Amino acid sequence: MLLIHELIANPKAREIYFTVRKHGTVSKQSLLDESGLTISTLTRILDELLSLELLVEVGFGESTGGRRPTLYETNPSYAYLLGLEISRTHAKLVLMDFHLQLLGEYTWNMDTALTPEHLMESLHSQALQMLAAASIDLGRVAGLGIGAVGPLDRQAGVILNPARFTAPGWSQVHIKELLEQRLAVPVYLDNGANTALLGEYWASSNRMQHHLLYLHAGIGLRSAIMNDGRLLYGMIDTEGAVGQMIIEGSGLPPHIPGGNAGAWESYVSIHTLERQAREVWRLGSSGLLRSLAESAEQLEFAHLIEALHARDPEVVRLFHEMAVYCGIGLANLINILHPEEVILGGPLFLAADDFYQEATRIALERTYYREQYNVRFTRSRLGERSVAAGACAMVLHQLTN
Numbered sequence: 001m002l003l004i005h006e007l008i009a010n011p012k013a014r015e016i017y018f019t020v021r022k023h024g025t026v027s028k029q030s031l032l033d034e035s036g037l038t039i040s041t042l043t044r045i046l047d048e049l050l051s052l053e054l055l056v057e058v059g060f061g062e063s064t065g066g067r068r069p070t071l072y073e074t075n076p077s078y079a080y081l082l083g084l085e086i087s088r089t090h091a092k093l094v095l096m097d098f099h100l101q102l103l104g105e106y107t108w109n110m111d112t113a114l115t116p117e118h119l120m121e122s123l124h125s126q127a128l129q130m131l132a133a134a135s136i137d138l139g140r141v142a143g144l145g146i147g148a149v150g151p152l153d154r155q156a157g158v159i160l161n162p163a164r165f166t167a168p169g170w171s172q173v174h175i176k177e178l179l180e181q182r183l184a185v186p187v188y189l190d191n192g193a194n195t196a197l198l199g200e201y202w203a204s205s206n207r208m209q210h211h212l213l214y215l216h217a218g219i220g221l222r223s224a225i226m227n228d229g230r231l232l233y234g235m236i237d238t239e240g241a242v243g244q245m246i247i248e249g250s251g252l253p254p255h256i257p258g259g260n261a262g263a264w265e266s267y268v269s270i271h272t273l274e275r276q277a278r279e280v281w282r283l284g285s286s287g288l289l290r291s292l293a294e295s296a297e298q299l300e301f302a303h304l305i306e307a308l309h310a311r312d313p314e315v316v317r318l319f320h321e322m323a324v325y326c327g328i329g330l331a332n333l334i335n336i337l338h339p340e341e342v343i344l345g346g347p348l349f350l351a352a353d354d355f356y357q358e359a360t361r362i363a364l365e366r367t368y369y370r371e372q373y374n375v376r377f378t379r380s381r382l383g384e385r386s387v388a389a390g391a392c393a394m395v396l397h398q399l400t401n
Contacts, residue, residue, distance in 0.1 A: 027069035079142040083391030086148040104130030115169040143186040145391030147195030192387040193222035199390025213339035217348035267325035286314040327362025345380030
């Protein structure tokens with residue numbers, strides 16, 4: 001499938017297409033005002049984009065005294081997108097249209113049986129089933145995006161050596177090459193935090209913001225940064241490095257090889273929360289936790305959310321203490337990066353209202369120039385689909401930039 005800049009030869013036409021894409025729905029009058037083009041030139045460009053089936057007319061806007069203006073959108077059926085999330089707990093495949101509307105979804109548990117070979121074989125089968133159910137030919141698929149736990153070589157399309165995967169074989173996986181051979185579509189790889197931020201950006205109705213920070217809090221901590229609609233990259237894939245920010249000089253030992261003592265992730269993660277709750281279970285200080293699991297080792301995050309909703313004092317305390325550490329780390333990032341908006345995703349933020357509220361309160365309290373600098377906090381709009389939907393957005397980004 002041709003890239004948009006190859007399909008649209010006229011630079012002015014490309015600019016109009018990108019403007020429509022950024023707005024979502026836009027009137028001809030707004031395009032005229034923003035572009036500075038003459039009405040005849042704009043009309044010719046719009047006719048060209050309509051003939052290429054890149055744009056569609058979607059009705060009329062409100063009249064300001066004359067004829068009601070025609071409204072335009074990018075064509076959601078121009079092509080279709082596949083997105084794959086690979087995390088330590090699960091893998092998720094989604095099928096979406098060009099507007100990132102969900103058409104199909106499948107989830108695998110990341111258990112001991114889900115080796116790379118097993119996932120890729122099953123993915124091929126599930127993708128074909130999704131396309132058949134939606135009456136879409138594989139030739140209409142523009143590509144597959146993958147948002148994965150790092151570290152990665154995103155240019156080469158290789159998952160390098162991720163920690164704490166249950167199944168064997170997840171080291172040096174040339175996933176781009178292998179899936180391109182299976183599916184015969186372009187495959188793009190990036191870390192999950194980056195794809196999640198891309199997805200959140202395109203799910204928002206406000207795409208005029210300049211500086212965004214995304215933080216995912218789950219098994220570990222992952223972050224991504226966007227400036228003027230573009231993801232910012234370092235020299236190497238550093239998705240999980242934010243979790244190694246030191247917030248206690250003589251703090252807890254690391255729980256991953258090569259990690260820092262006193263690292264943020266040692267104080268804010270599902271792993272840490274479960275470890276602390278298991279100690280509470282052993283001490284017998286929470287009858288509710290004892291009723292939810294027969295042994296300390298059987299306690300899982302879902303049990304803790306249930307206990308939190310029941311307002312178990314010990315569990316409320318654990319979430320509160322973790323939220324304070326989370327807020328301190330967030331304040332450090334905000335004081336360095338000065339984002340306009342901080343988007344918070346992952347199970348800790350999405351499943352626990354108390355945690356989200358307390359962490360953001362502490363972060364605001366510790367933000368320098370807080371009276372003049374009004375950073376906004378939002379929860380993930382895409383929720384548990386943010387990484388996979390963002391992987392679709394990555395394919396769209398490759399086609400249209």
